[in-house]
Amino acid sequence: MTEPNLRIRGLTKSFGGVRALDGVDLTVPGGRVHALLGHNGAGKSTLIRCLGGAFPPDAGTIEVGGTSHTRLSPRESIAAGVAIIFQTLSVVDSLTVAENIFLGQEWTRYGRIDRRAQEEVAAGLLERVAATCSPRDRVSELPMGQRQLVEIAKALSRSASVLVLDEPTAALSGTESEALAERVEDLRTQGLAIVYVTHLLGEVERLADEVTVLRDGRVSHHARMTGQSRRDLVEAITGRTSKGRGAYHGAAPPRGHDQPPPTPRPRPNRLTLDALQGPRFGPVDLTVAEGEIVALYGLIGSGRTSLLETIYGRHPATAGNLHVGTRTVRPSRPSDALAARIALVPGDRRAQALFPVLSAQDNALLPSIRRMARLSIRSTRAERRVFGTLSDAVALRPARPDLPAAAFSGGNQQKLVLGRWINEAREVDVLLLDEPTQGVDIGARQEIYGVVRTLAAERGTAVLFASNDPEEVVALAHRCLIVRAGRVAGELSGPELTEAALLSAVHEGAA
Amino acid sequence: MTTLTAARAMSYGRLTAVRRHPLLAVLAVLVLVFQVTTGSFLDAGNLRGIATDAATLAIVAVPLALLVISGYLDLSVGSTLALGGLVAGWLAGEQHQSPVVAVLGALAVGAAVGAVNGVLCCYLGLSAFIVTLGMLTAVRGLAQQVFPLPLSGFGAGFAWLGGSRIAGVDAPVVIAALVLVAGASFLAFTPAGRHVFAIGVNREAAHLSGIAVRRAPFALFVVTGVAAALAGAIKASVLDSAVAGTSGAGFELTVLTAVLLGGVALSGGSGSVFGVLLGVLFLGSLQNGLTLLNVPAFWQQMAQGVALVAGAALAFLGPRTTR
Numbered sequence: 001m002t003e004p005n006l007r008i009r010g011l012t013k014s015f016g017g018v019r020a021l022d023g024v025d026l027t028v029p030g031g032r033v034h035a036l037l038g039h040n041g042a043g044k045s046t047l048i049r050c051l052g053g054a055f056p057p058d059a060g061t062i063e064v065g066g067t068s069h070t071r072l073s074p075r076e077s078i079a080a081g082v083a084i085i086f087q088t089l090s091v092v093d094s095l096t097v098a099e100n101i102f103l104g105q106e107w108t109r110y111g112r113i114d115r116r117a118q119e120e121v122a123a124g125l126l127e128r129v130a131a132t133c134s135p136r137d138r139v140s141e142l143p144m145g146q147r148q149l150v151e152i153a154k155a156l157s158r159s160a161s162v163l164v165l166d167e168p169t170a171a172l173s174g175t176e177s178e179a180l181a182e183r184v185e186d187l188r189t190q191g192l193a194i195v196y197v198t199h200l201l202g203e204v205e206r207l208a209d210e211v212t213v214l215r216d217g218r219v220s221h222h223a224r225m226t227g228q229s230r231r232d233l234v235e236a237i238t239g240r241t242s243k244g245r246g247a248y249h250g251a252a253p254p255r256g257h258d259q260p261p262p263t264p265r266p267r268p269n270r271l272t273l274d275a276l277q278g279p280r281f282g283p284v285d286l287t288v289a290e291g292e293i294v295a296l297y298g299l300i301g302s303g304r305t306s307l308l309e310t311i312y313g314r315h316p317a318t319a320g321n322l323h324v325g326t327r328t329v330r331p332s333r334p335s336d337a338l339a340a341r342i343a344l345v346p347g348d349r350r351a352q353a354l355f356p357v358l359s360a361q362d363n364a365l366l367p368s369i370r371r372m373a374r375l376s377i378r379s380t381r382a383e384r385r386v387f388g389t390l391s392d393a394v395a396l397r398p399a400r401p402d403l404p405a406a407a408f409s410g411g412n413q414q415k416l417v418l419g420r421w422i423n424e425a426r427e428v429d430v431l432l433l434d435e436p437t438q439g440v441d442i443g444a445r446q447e448i449y450g451v452v453r454t455l456a457a458e459r460g461t462a463v464l465f466a467s468n469d470p471e472e473v474v475a476l477a478h479r480c481l482i483v484r485a486g487r488v489a490g491e492l493s494g495p496e497l498t499e500a501a502l503l504s505a506v507h508e509g510a511a
Numbered sequence: 512m513t514t515l516t517a518a519r520a521m522s523y524g525r526l527t528a529v530r531r532h533p534l535l536a537v538l539a540v541l542v543l544v545f546q547v548t549t550g551s552f553l554d555a556g557n558l559r560g561i562a563t564d565a566a567t568l569a570i571v572a573v574p575l576a577l578l579v580i581s582g583y584l585d586l587s588v589g590s591t592l593a594l595g596g597l598v599a600g601w602l603a604g605e606q607h608q609s610p611v612v613a614v615l616g617a618l619a620v621g622a623a624v625g626a627v628n629g630v631l632c633c634y635l636g637l638s639a640f641i642v643t644l645g646m647l648t649a650v651r652g653l654a655q656q657v658f659p660l661p662l663s664g665f666g667a668g669f670a671w672l673g674g675s676r677i678a679g680v681d682a683p684v685v686i687a688a689l690v691l692v693a694g695a696s697f698l699a700f701t702p703a704g705r706h707v708f709a710i711g712v713n714r715e716a717a718h719l720s721g722i723a724v725r726r727a728p729f730a731l732f733v734v735t736g737v738a739a740a741l742a743g744a745i746k747a748s749v750l751d752s753a754v755a756g757t758s759g760a761g762f763e764l765t766v767l768t769a770v771l772l773g774g775v776a777l778s779g780g781s782g783s784v785f786g787v788l789l790g791v792l793f794l795g796s797l798q799n800g801l802t803l804l805n806v807p808a809f810w811q812q813m814a815q816g817v818a819l820v821a822g823a824a825l826a827f828l829g830p831r832t833t834r
Contacts, residue, residue: 370702
């Protein structure tokens with residue numbers, strides 16, 4: 001048997017006394033896809049970064065192509081044949097595809113860059129990854145999926161033998177994700193060792209030959225994928241058995257087809273869209289009843305985000321009407337929507353929602369401190385109290401008001417953002433969520449679902465959320481609207497609402 | 512995960528005043544060195560001189576710091592200061608208006624300059640750097656066009672602004688103290704004060720949180736303009752003269768240096784009024800001490816520049832703080 005392309009043994013790394021990695025082993029032979037799972041903070045990123053040479057491990061060895069290293073610099077890592085495609089791509093927008101592929105290893109002729117030769121070779125590499133873009137295209141003009149392929153082509157140009165993909169589908173649409181899955185399968189056939197980091201179990205089941213789950217810096221589970229049940233994986237990731245103590249805060253049990261969310265009795269409509277039109281969508285008619293959770297399922301770019309943002313007043317509606325209860329509202333900015341008791345949890349947490357350097361308390365309460373103030377003076381006592389109940393309600397960890405938001409995991413950051421609209425000082429009748437668990441680990445994901453369900457069931461909040469994750473839609477929604485090209489193209493509810501039905505509904509019109 | 516965040520938590524934990532403001536230690540050392548070398552640095556008369564010099568700096572530095580925290584910048588304050596001093600002096604001198612009218616006139620002109628900056632930057636979304644750099648030149652030109660000749664002889668009434676003492680303290684120092692307290696209270700006790708941080712950290716997120724993201728920075732532009740004009744009026748009163756070409760020349764950079772030395776991040780979203788006070792006192796002490804030691808003016812300028820870069824390095828290497 002030949003040497004595996006990648007063999008990591010006993011990798012250990014501490015940060016200030018905290019073990020981020022503790023004796024981790026990982027072996028990936030060529031021609032295999034190895035999925036790496038785990039909560040945010042479980043050690044996945046530390047592992048990848050040690051592999052990429054971002055920092056040296058404290059102990060353990062990294063073997064690439066038979067050569068053993070105790071530490072790697074970024075340069076050595078590339079030279080050894082490791083290519084890492086990070087979530088935030090490292091392509092340079094203002095350069096062309098070919099220039100990006102050869103960045104740092106330019107081909108020169110008489111001291112000048114040999115564009116023609118670069119473009120020729122780039123075309124071959126692009127073909128290998130089935131990219132449709134041309135070597136001369138400017139990267140800034142390409143969709144996300146193509147940019148990612150450019151980065152993979154760049155890895156191939158350096159004859160990488162180990163390819164690490166860090167949540168590669170997080171920013172991709174459904175069709176792009178599907179195309180990427182096919183590329184991963186091709187590259188496996190071409191003999192690359194692929195480490196596939198993801199939160200999405202569906203992708204693991206589809207692509208992986210083996211799986212390693214990290215928890216608290218250790219390997220908590222390692223197995224071949226054949227015969228793995230999803231429940232095993234979820235338990236390995238969360239460290240909870242499904243029978244365990246009532247671990248999910250105020251929540252229904254974990255998602256699954258066995259327990260669809262109960263459909264509420266007919267109730268009055270809280271949110272009504274009457275032929276609403278706005279940028280990239282419309283006209284859209286829809287209603288969300290009191291206590292109802294409705295999903296907008298569709299590809300990225302289908303107009304879901306634009307629809308939610310228009311309801312929230314970020315974009316002007318060009319035609320149609322919006323009613324909250326029986327009142328007609330026409331929000332022209334978010335504060336108008338909030339006055340009508342509509343709130344949005346935006347899709348891009350870092351760009352649109354978070355104040356990383358400000359405290360957790362500020363992050364959760366900034367929109368409401370004016371309401372708690374007396375005579376224009378802030379009431380610190382009221383703020384502390386409201387934050388206390390809020391952090392309990394969303395199960396914030398750690399429940400510290402003073403830590404900056406940047407110190408929290410993605411899931412807990414999302415709880416802070418969600419907490420803005422569900423505290424004593426600020427309650428809403430209509431809650432809009434755009435990709436509510438983007439970049440959120442599985443454990444926190446369940447907690448967020450629990451919070452949303454409780455909100456709908458107990459306070460009668462009407463919830464409208466956009467998602468491109470069929471699992472999420474099935475787990476959370478009472479009813480799902482299929483969005484395609486800015487319009488509602490179908491509706492699924494009750495027993496019809498399954499992942500298979502959602503996938504086929506979207507792919508019908510996608511081509 | 513919890514352990515990792517706990518470790519991070521420790522580094523974010525309660526910092527002592529010195530760790531939060533490394534400049535405090537630097538200032539203490541500077542004062543000590545100057546006292547030892549000059550022997551007269553801590554004399555009451557000298558301290559009074561430092562305080563008066565630092566007062567005009569502080570009056571402008573505080574609102575400018577708030578503006579920088581909210582993610583904007585105002586480079587036009589040097590010219591606004593000149594125009595404010597000229598308008599006040601002209602009203603008090605040539606026009607024989609009461610000192611109150613003279614000062615109000617200057618403030619109105621400062622407010623107008625600030626409002627122009629504010630509309631262009633906050634409501635039209637132009638770059639604050641470009642807009643206020645343009646205004647720095649334009650307002651200076653305006654001042655020279657309207658007041659081509661130096662003004663002086665503003666009368667005893669107007670001299671009150673810069674020269675009188677309130678409870679034994681010089682009027683400019685009292686005004687500066689009020690501005691410092693007002694600025695610190697605004698940040699600590701008012702909702703708008705927190706909003707200013709939020710806008711500076713992430714304007715889009717603040718907007719989507721329902722915070723009025725234009726109003727507060729616009730108001731801060733106006734307040735900064737008013738403060739610069741007030742500082743100009745005070746300087747005109749102290750010197751009993753105002754010159755369109757030279758009054759407040761380079762002031763915008765000195766005041767920005769004080770703000771940045773005080774730990775206000777140029778990228779917005781972090782800083783404190785206490786830090787600004789330290790920055791102002793540091794620059795004031797540096798200048799005064801070096802003058803006492805007969806260090807030539809060019810060397811003083813160099814020291815100021817080195818201090819800023821050293822301060823930036825210190826902030827980069829030291830603990831990262833918020834607030």
